[in-house]
Amino acid sequence: MKLTLTEEQEMLKKTARDFLAEKFPKTFVKQMEENETGYSRELWQEIAELGWMGLAFPEKYGGGDMSFLDLAVLLEEMGRACLPGPFFSTVVLGGLPILDHSSEEQKQEYLPKLIRGEKIFTLALTEPGYQNYDASSVTVEATPDDGNYIVTGTKLFVPDAHIADYLLCVARTKPKNGITIFLANAKNPRINYTVLKTIAGDKLCEVVFDQMPVPKANILGQLNQGWGAVQKIIERAAVGKCCEMVGNIQRVLEMTVDYAKERKQFDRPIGSFQIIQHHCADMATDVDGARFSIYQAAWMLSEGLPCTKEVAIAKAWAGEASQRVLALAHQIHGAIGVTIEHDLHFHTRRAKAAELAFGDADFYREAVAREMGL
Amino acid sequence: MDFSFTEEQNKFRQEVRNFLEEEIKKGYWEPACDAWVQGFDPGFTKRVAERGWIGLTWPKEYGGQERSHIDRLILTEEMLRYGTPAACHWFGDRQVGGAILSFGSDELKKEFLPRIVKGEAYFGLGMSEPGAGSDLASLQTRAVEDGDYYVINGQKTWASCAFFAHYFDVYARTDPEAPQHRGISEFIVDAQSPGLSRIPMTDITGTEAWNDIFFDNVRVHKRYLIGEKNRGFYQVLHQLDYERSGMERLMGNYPLFEAIIQFAKENKLSQEPVIRNKLAQLQIEFEVGRLLIYRVALVMEEGRAPNWESAMSKAYSTAFEQKLANAAMEVLGPYGQLVSDSKLAPIRGLAVHSYLGSKGYSLQAGTSEILKNVLAIRGLGLPSS
Secondary structure (H helix, E strand, O other): OEEEOOOHHHHHHHHHHHHHHHHHHHHHHHHHHHHHOOOOHHHHHHHHHOOOOOOOOOOOOOOOOOOHHHHHHHHHHHHHHHHOOOOOHHHHHHHHHHHHHHHHHHHHHHHHHHOOOOOOEEOOOOOOOOOOOHHHOOOOOOEOOOEEEEEEEEEEEEEEEHOOEEEEEEEEEOOOEEEEEEEEEOOOOOEEEEEOOOOOOOOOEEEEEEEEEEEEHEEEEOOOEOHHHHHHHHHHHHHHHHHHHHHHHHHHHHHHHHHHOOOOEOEEHHOOHHHHHHHHHHHHHHHHHHHHHHHHHHHHHHOOOOHHHHHHHHHHHHHHHHHHHHHHHHHHHHHHHOOOOOOOHHHHHHHHHHHHHHHHHHHHHHHHHHHHOO | OOOOOHHHHHHHHHHHHHHHHHHOOOOOOOOOOOOOOOOHHHHHHHHHOOOOOOOOOOOOHOOOOOOHHHHHHHHHHHHOOOOOOHHHHHHHHHHHHHHHHHOOHHHHHHHHHHHHHHOOOEEEEEEEEEHHHHHOHOOOOOEEEEOOOEEEEEEEEEEEEOOOOOEEEEEEEEEOOOOOOEEEEEEEOOOOOOOOOEEEEEOOOOOOOEEEEEEEEEEEHHHHEEOOEEEEEHHHHHHHHHOOOOOOOOOHHHHHHHHHHHHHOOOOOOOOHHHHHHHHHHHHHHHHHHHHHHHHHHHHHOOOOOOHHHHHHHHHHHHHHHHHHHHHHHHHHHHHHOOOOOOOOHHHHHHHHHHHHHHOOOOOOOOOOHHHHHHHHHOOEEEEE
C-alpha cells in the first residue's frame, strides 16, 4: 500500500500546475465562459503538443503510453485550474471509450487525430427527463436503413457538442435493453445544437437528432450490446470528474486557509479563532477523504480491477464533501467571497456542476447499497 | 499509489481471521463492542502473544517482530472486526510500549517490553485529572523526589483498564515553578504500590470500565521515570498521536455495524429506500475513514510520528461511530431503546448500549475540539489563538 504519487507523477503535476496557472488565469476562464465556443484553438493545440490528449493512449496511436492514474493527476490539476474547454469530453468521454470498445480500424482512424488535437470528441448519453443511467431510459432511437442507421431524438447536457467533430451517441436499436453506441459525425446537418446556459458556464448542449444517418460501419463495439460499454464509460467519467473535484476543493482549502491567515478582525487573523480553525479542519478532512477515496477508485480503474463500489463511494463522497467544503469556504471568506471579483465563485460553480455530472450522491448511495447486498 | 495489499499481507489477514474464528467457534468469547478497551481476557491476550502479535512492529531485541505498521493495522483491524477482548494488552501494545521504546532507558526497555510482548504486563493510563482534561498541562498530581524515589500524591480519573492493569503510565508534576508544560514527568507506577487505590466509575451505559486512581504517598523508584525529568508533557503529546492513530477509533462498535446490516436484510427493512440510503451512507463514511487511518499507518511506516494525520482520522472516525450508533437506533425504531436483557431486545441490545457508549468516543484521547485545533494549527499552519 502506498498513498503517494511517484516522482514522475509529481513532475507531471508540477508541470501541469505551472502551465495551467500561466496560460489559464481566471480572467481567461471568465472570457471562455462568456465566449460561445468556450475554448481557445491555440491553447488547445499547445495542450496537444504537451502530449496531454495522448497521455493515457498507447504509443502506436501517437500516445504517451501512460496510465489512467497518470491522467487522474492531470485531471486533478485541471480541476484546480477550473480549466475551460473540451479536454474532458475529448479524452475521457470520447477517446478512452474508443480505445476500449472500438475496432482496431476505428482506433487507427480516430485516435491519432484526437491525440494531435485535430478533432474534438464528446459523448451524447443523457436525455430529457429523470436521469438514472439505466438502459431502459434511453429513448433516442436508431433504425436500420440500407447501409445506415437513422438516429432520432434528443440528448441533453452533452458537453462541448457544439464544437465537437465526433459524437459518441448512445441509442436504442432494439426494444428493452438493446443499446448501441454510434460514432457520429458531429457536423452532420441533421443535428441541431443549443448551448444551454449553466451555472458553471461550461458548454452543455441540447442535441437534437432529426433523422441523422450514421453508417453501419460507425457502430462502436457490438450492435445491441452497448450498455455494458456505456456503464464502463459512466464509471470512468465519474472517476475523472472526481479527480477534477478533488483538484477544485484542494485549491479552495488552500485559498481559504491563506485568507484566514491574512484577514484580520478584532486585531487578529481570523484564522486564530477556534471556530474558523475547526471549519478549516473539517474542510481538510473532507478534502483528504475525497483524495484517498477518489485515488483508490482511479487506481483500481487504472489496474483494471472491478471497482463499482469504490467508484460509487468516491463520487458520493466527493459530491457531498465538495458542497460542505465550498459552504465553509464562503463562510470563512465572508462577503468578499460572494463578489464576482473574487475567484472563489469559479470553484463554487464548478463544484456544483461536477456534483451533478455522471450521477450524484443519491445515485451512488443506491449503488453502494446494492454492493452491500441490501 | 497502490491501494492493494501484498500477498503476505493478505495471508496474514487470513491467518488472523482464521485464528479469531476458531476462538469464537470454541466459545472462548463473544464479539462485543468496545471490547478492545473493556474486554478483560488474560487467556486471549496470552494466545495472541503466543502468535507473536503483541509488539509486532518492535525490535526483535525486545521480543518484537519488526513487522510493518501496515501489518499491525491489518492485525488490529481484524481484532476489531471480530470485537475481540483485547484490553489486557491493547494499551501496552499501542502506546506505552512505544513510549518506553522512544524515551525509556535500556533498563526499562528490558524490564517491560518483553513482558508486554509475552502478554504478561498489562498497562492502564493515568493522564486525566478532575481538573485537567483537555488542558492536560494543568495537571496537579505531584511527584516529589525523595532519595532514589519519587513520592506521588494526587488523583487521576478516567483511568482505562484500571481494575486489571499491572502498571499505570502516570504523568505528574515534578517542577511546580516551571511553566506548566515544562514541569511534568512520566512514570511507570506499579498498580500494587502501597498508597495507590482504585475506585471504579460507572459510565452512562452502566459499565465500570474506568476508574479514579488515588495516590497517597506512592513511592516510585527513579528508574521508573520514562525519559527526561520535566519532559513528560512533550512525551505525552507524542504518545497521544499514537493513541489516536488506530482503527479502534473507527471500529470500536463494528459488531453493531455488522449486526444492523444483517438485521435490515433479515427483516426486509433493507428494501426501504430511506434505510438503504442510511446504511449505504454509513458504508461510504466507514470506507473513507478506513483510508484516513491507513494513511496514518503509512506515516508511521515512514518513521514519523503521526500528528495532525491521526488527529484528523480520530475526530472523523469517532463521529462515524456515533452516527452508526444513532442510525442503528433509527433503523430499529422503538425497539432500539430495549436494553440487552429486556424482553424483545433486538440485536442483543447492541444499538442502545453503543448509542450511550459512543458519547465518550469523541472525548477520549483528545476531544474532537482539541483534535481539530491540532489539525488546524499543526496541519494547516493556522496561527494559535
